[in-house]
Amino acid sequence: MAEPRFDELIHASTRLSIMAMVAAGTGVEFRFIRDELGVSDSVLSKHLAALESAGYLTVRKESLGRGWRRTLVDITDEGDAAFHGHVAALDAIIGRAGRRGDPAAGGTGAAADAPAGDGAPREA
Amino acid sequence: MEKEQEARAALDDVRRRQESVGRELSRHRPRWWMDLLYALGFYVVLASLELGAGISLAAAGVGFALLFLAVALGIRRAARGGVSGRRRVWTPGRVAAAAVWLAGILGVFWAARTLIEGHLPEWAAPMPAAVPAAVLSWFFVRWLGRIGFGPRRPAGAE
Numbered sequence: 531m532a533e534p535r536f537d538e539l540i541h542a543s544t545r546l547s548i549m550a551m552v553a554a555g556t557g558v559e560f561r562f563i564r565d566e567l568g569v570s571d572s573v574l575s576k577h578l579a580a581l582e583s584a585g586y587l588t589v590r591k592e593s594l595g596r597g598w599r600r601t602l603v604d605i606t607d608e609g610d611a612a613f614h615g616h617v618a619a620l621d622a623i624i625g626r627a628g629r630r631g632d633p634a635a636g637g638t639g640a641a642a643d644a645p646a647g648d649g650a651p652r653e654a
Numbered sequence: 655m656e657k658e659q660e661a662r663a664a665l666d667d668v669r670r671r672q673e674s675v676g677r678e679l680s681r682h683r684p685r686w687w688m689d690l691l692y693a694l695g696f697y698v699v700l701a702s703l704e705l706g707a708g709i710s711l712a713a714a715g716v717g718f719a720l721l722f723l724a725v726a727l728g729i730r731r732a733a734r735g736g737v738s739g740r741r742r743v744w745t746p747g748r749v750a751a752a753a754v755w756l757a758g759i760l761g762v763f764w765a766a767r768t769l770i771e772g773h774l775p776e777w778a779a780p781m782p783a784a785v786p787a788a789v790l791s792w793f794f795v796r797w798l799g800r801i802g803f804g805p806r807r808p809a810g811a812e
Contacts, residue, residue: 543664543667547667550671551674553741554672555678555741556737556739558736559737562735562736562737566674605741623661624662624665625658
């Protein structure tokens, strides 16, 4: 369980959603985030730029050939720590830090979805 | 009280967003027939071991081609999704587990071949012996899919 640390930068709803999505996967596509959040390209770009300049995310372009490109977003270790610290702080506010079995209590990150017994350790 | 409600709503939103990523990963995971292609490739490689230098080499080539085709099709399908994969797939524990899987598959093949050897000609023994190993390799590739893309989710599940 991460140390609770409330982070003003990612507390805003859109930014927290972005962090939640990129914390759950690698190479999360710009288009996918935009469609999920229902925001415009420019709004998403501004939030991504703010999070990238804080060192929480990396944004990269990938060529798909024939002139097609896509933009992929990845969380950094620093961003991952900030996100999980913020989630732990939110858990602490509602008084369920450390409780098991609650999907929102520490169950952040796609790894938490994996059923037990897949022969692999769970990530923190 | 208001702060608590705000925190609860934020956590609900986090959970919802991460579930949507999980669904996206699940949508673009390899199809069942790609897993089957992989197991078939594994079977062909193992079953053709004793067919003689020339034929074994050709059959192994076909088997490896099936294996690579299955992997390539899976990667191509995953690349079309909005999320490339899960984070921290290859932890040391999972690398060790994958090594145990591969050792187990080869061990099952070797054990089955040893059991069958006395009842069939040498060149034919690997063919039935490769069946349980291929079945195990199918479970192995399903396991790889689960660690790479998360648990399977029914279409449209919320």
